Amino acid sequence: AKAEGGARVVFFEAAMGDAVRERFRLERELRLAIGENQLRLYLQPQVDAAGLQVGCEALVRWQHPERGLVPPIMFIPLAESSELIVSLDRWMLAEVCRLLAQLKREGHPLRISVNISPRHFRREDFVDEVKRLLAASGADASYLVLEVTEGMVIGDVNDVIAKMNKLKEMGVQFSMDDFGTGYSSLAYLKRLPIHELKIDKGFIQDSTSDSNDAALVETILSVAQHMNLQVVAEGVETQEQADFLNARAKVIHQGYLFGRPEPVDTWLERHRA
Ligand code: C2E
Ligand code: CA
Ligand code: CA
Ligand code: CA
Numbered sequence: 001a002k003a004e005g006g007a008r009v010v011f012f013e014a015a016m017g018d019a020v021r022e023r024f025r026l027e028r029e030l031r032l033a034i035g036e037n038q039l040r041l042y043l044q045p046q047v048d049a050a051g052l053q054v055g056c057e058a059l060v061r062w063q064h065p066e067r068g069l070v071p072p073i074m075f076i077p078l079a080e081s082s083e084l085i086v087s088l089d090r091w092m093l094a095e096v097c098r099l100l101a102q103l104k105r106e107g108h109p110l111r112i113s114v115n116i117s118p119r120h121f122r123r124e125d126f127v128d129e130v131k132r133l134l135a136a137s138g139a140d141a142s143y144l145v146l147e148v149t150e151g152m153v154i155g156d157v158n159d160v161i162a163k164m165n166k167l168k169e170m171g172v173q174f175s176m177d178d179f180g181t182g183y184s185s186l187a188y189l190k191r192l193p194i195h196e197l198k199i200d201k202g203f204i205q206d207s208t209s210d211s212n213d214a215a216l217v218e219t220i221l222s223v224a225q226h227m228n229l230q231v232v233a234e235g236v237e238t239q240e241q242a243d244f245l246n247a248r249a250k251v252i253h254q255g256y257l258f259g260r261p262e263p264v265d266t267w268l269e270r271h272r273a
Contacts, residue, residue: 023078029064030075034087038063041095043112044261046232046254049246053271055111055145057254058096059261060088080117089120093133099264100139108271113145113175118152127166134170141171147198148174150182161191168193175232180220190227197224201235201255208240221249 033039040061045053062070079085096114103109120126134141146167153160164174175196176189180203199220206213217233224231233245236255245251 026075026078027084030079030084033062034091039091041092041264042261043264043267044254045259046252047258048252049250051258054252055113058092058112058114060092080119085117086120086123089117097133097137097139100143101137104140106272109143111143111145113147115147115177118149121148121152127163130167130172131170145173145175147177149177153188157188157191164193180216194229196230196232198232198234204233204235204241205237208244218248225249
């Protein structure tokens, strides 16, 4: 029995070893990817009730030499467990600033939102970094939206608010991403200088079939209205979902019904047309 148990442990270690090795491999490849220009900027439109594009969200993709186009779910959580996420977010932020400056030069300015992970936001030099990237690119801060999550409010809330206010003074706007999926939503909401809430796609997708989700969406809409916050609904896939939202509030839609994330070049061609 003892020998059998030992064999099982060895087997278990070997299996775990594979997972760990695979993880290290992915991490090493991702580190190289950032330097070797394998990351891609994708954009997904955000439209108003009339279907007019009022902004877009920047979403990263990884063009892997063998694995093909890798979606964020395959590498963002891994990146977020280390400092890699800072390099990745910084690359995206720089690309978005360049695009903002280009759109401005071409006379088609548009608001672009970019995801900022908590680890990145919490860095001491975050405000200076954004300032530097804006200055280096010539982008207008007022077209840059930083999508943050409740996860950034771990630790010193006052420090978080101070940083946000510095960026806000420069003209940068803040959007609270995945709203309703975290813990502290309402308690912090009134203290943070944000201008927008994003309702997570999980709530939107069940809003027309599940009365609990419908009630939740209605509550978020009413909170936003009382606090004078703009709302972006994520994951709108059907006309029924869009109608549900439009009947209740002035909402910006982001979802496959209006457009999927697409490579920056394709997006640019349509935006210029
Ligand atoms: P998120 O910030 O909540 O972004 C919205 C996700 O919903 C995107 O997934 C988008 O493609 C997807 N989506 C939009 N409309 C629809 C729809 O109608 N139906 C469905 N099923 N999905 C829709 P994506 O691009 O796979 O990104 C997943 C997550 O990865 C993002 O969720 C975000 O948390 C993270 N992420 C993506 N890019 C970046 C980045 O540059 N930096 C950081 N830190 N995180 C990123
Ligand atoms: Ca987002
Ligand atoms: Ca998110
Ligand atoms: Ca989400």
